Amino acid sequence: MGLSRRTVIRAIGGTGLALVGAGGLFAVTRTPERALAPWAAIEDTPPADIRLDAFRHAILAPNPHNRQPWLIKLVSADEALIFCDLERRLPETDPFDRQILIGFGCFLELARIAAAERGFKMDISAFPDGLPAERLDRRPIAKLRFVANPTTTADPLFRYIPVRRSSKQPFDTTRPVEDRTLASLVSLSSTTARIATTADAALVETLRTLTWDAWMIELTTARTWQETVDLMRIGRSEIEANPDGVSIGGPFLEAMALTGQFSREQSARPGTAAHNGSISRYRPIMATGMAYAWIMTEGNARTDQLAVGQTFVRMNLEAARKGLGFHPISQALQEFKEMEPAYRKITGALGAQPGQRVQMLARLGYGSLAARTPRWPLRSKIMGA
Ligand SMILES: Cc1cc2nc3c(=O)[nH]c(=O)nc-3n(C[C@H](O)[C@H](O)[C@H](O)COP(=O)(O)O)c2cc1C
Numbered sequence: 001m002g003l004s005r006r007t008v009i010r011a012i013g014g015t016g017l018a019l020v021g022a023g024g025l026f027a028v029t030r031t032p033e034r035a036l037a038p039w040a041a042i043e044d045t046p047p048a049d050i051r052l053d054a055f056r057h058a059i060l061a062p063n064p065h066n067r068q069p070w071l072i073k074l075v076s077a078d079e080a081l082i083f084c085d086l087e088r089r090l091p092e093t094d095p096f097d098r099q100i101l102i103g104f105g106c107f108l109e110l111a112r113i114a115a116a117e118r119g120f121k122m123d124i125s126a127f128p129d130g131l132p133a134e135r136l137d138r139r140p141i142a143k144l145r146f147v148a149n150p151t152t153t154a155d156p157l158f159r160y161i162p163v164r165r166s167s168k169q170p171f172d173t174t175r176p177v178e179d180r181t182l183a184s185l186v187s188l189s190s191t192t193a194r195i196a197t198t199a200d201a202a203l204v205e206t207l208r209t210l211t212w213d214a215w216m217i218e219l220t221t222a223r224t225w226q227e228t229v230d231l232m233r234i235g236r237s238e239i240e241a242n243p244d245g246v247s248i249g250g251p252f253l254e255a256m257a258l259t260g261q262f263s264r265e266q267s268a269r270p271g272t273a274a275h276n277g278s279i280s281r282y283r284p285i286m287a288t289g290m291a292y293a294w295i296m297t298e299g300n301a302r303t304d305q306l307a308v309g310q311t312f313v314r315m316n317l318e319a320a321r322k323g324l325g326f327h328p329i330s331q332a333l334q335e336f337k338e339m340e341p342a343y344r345k346i347t348g349a350l351g352a353q354p355g356q357r358v359q360m361l362a363r364l365g366y367g368s369l370a371a372r373t374p375r376w377p378l379r380s381k382i383m384g385a
Contacts, residue, residue, distance in 0.1 A: 030249055030250055032374060034243070035240050035243035036372050038056070038377055039060060039375070042161070046118070050118055050120050053118060054110075054112070054115040054122065054146070055080075055382075056378050057110050057161050058114065059381060060375060061109075062103065062106050064090055065245060066244050066245055066373050067089070067090065067244055067245070068376055069088035070083075070104065074382065079143065079144060079145050081143055083138070083140050084097075086137075088100075088244075092226070092336065096134055096135065097132075098300070101305040104141050104309060105310045105313070106309040106310070106313035106316075108142060108309070109310040110161060112310075114158065114161070116153065119148060123144065124144055125144075126142050126302075126306055127141065128142070128143040131302050141306075142306075157321065160320040160321050164316050164319075165369065165373075166328055167325035167367060169285060169367050170367060171363070171364075172366045173288055173290065175366045176290055177199050182293070185197055185318055189311065190307060192298075192304055192307040193297055193359070194297070195293060196293070196351075197292065197293045197364075207292050207349065210342065210349060211331065211332055211361070212286040214342040219278065219279065221338045225268065226268055231246050232248055232264050233245050233374075234249075234254070234257050235257055244376060261274070262277075289364065290364060290365035292362065294359075294362070295312060296358050298355065304357075308360060324364055324366065326363075327364075328360060328362045329361055330361065332345075332361065
């Protein structure tokens with residue numbers, strides 16, 4: 001066993017504020033400014049090309065493990081093709097690329113909202129060269145066309161793009177989520193992607209337990225936890241070099257890393273302080289969901305998954321508008337073998353009927369505003385740029 005947290009804080013002169021993770025706090029002095037620059041970039045003068053304006057917003061979309069798998073090809077004067085960077089998928093926890101595709105739905109919806117703000121309609125043609133099978137492939141996910149259209153109305157959710165977050169933190173258990181706030185989320189359901197919510201005490205308690213159990217299954221299944229560990233970016237220089245994945249920053253953990261107390265290798269190994277720390281950090285997070293929202297579809301077609309992403313990010317924006325913390329928790333919905341019993345239990349608790357697919361689940365509650373997560377700059381996502 002290594003140094004205790006207290007000892008490490010003393011060793012670095014008591015300056016160790018701290019943590020952590022995609023969505024945690026970066027201490028002021030260790031903020032990875034370059035990795036966060038794409039958030040500030042949307043305040044700059046809009047580029048003349050509407051496509052670039054739409055995409056500088058779209059790259060801020062929520063997406064699994066912040067892999068940012070999008071590749072953009074600008075074609076003709078007003079079109080773009082969107083592809084998946086196949087190296088950026090999550091084969092262990094997302095074996096059918098379902099979650100990755102939901103992230104693309106989020107990306108497309110933010111692009112559409114940003115285009116509408118400038119009076120452009122963004123037509124989406126999904127899978128123009130055909131549908132993928134079990135995994136995504138090299139064919140485009142969408143072809144987009146931007147058409148100037150004076151009747152296009154601005155979307156009130158546009159202004160919440162910079163304040164949307166995935167809130168990976170404990171929520172205030174003295175502050176319930178109001179029914180009318182949940183109703184505003186439900187009202188965003190589409191014909192394909194239906195939203196349901198609960199703040200019922202008994203169901204909330206059940207979901208806290210089931211989501212925690214599922215989180216532990218992912219963590220104790222070596223190959224699925226390794227997928228997360230491999231994506232840890234520890235400290236500012238790693239985050240700046242690879243502004244994606246699971247960012248772990250702040251002086252405390254950087255000091256632990258420097259003194260050999262925290263590493264990817266240790267995080268992967270049960271019994272180490274680093275591995276135990278992942279458990280003890282997440283337990284209060286998962287134990288404080290005050291309400292839950294989920295999205296269900298009647299089938300599980302690729303186009304359904306895209307539609308789920310579009311609805312999901314609107315829900316996330318609406319939560320931001322209401323100042324409500326919103327934390328997607330997908331473990332119990334994942335398709336790897338060890339998760340099957342947990343998926344059955346949670347879908348039973350959520351009232352899914354045979355044939356229906358629970359696509360997304362989020363924990364809701366009030367807490368402090370989570371930090372922004374890193375992004376690759378837009379130019380790195382444009383093919384041939
Ligand atoms: C399909 C999907 C699944 C996600 N699943 C989880 C999850 O299980 N746990 C979690 O903490 N965040 C999850 N997230 C949130 C991402 O980690 C988050 O969007 C990403 O790190 C970027 O952070 P941001 O949303 O705060 O910008 C998910 C997001 C999407 C779109």
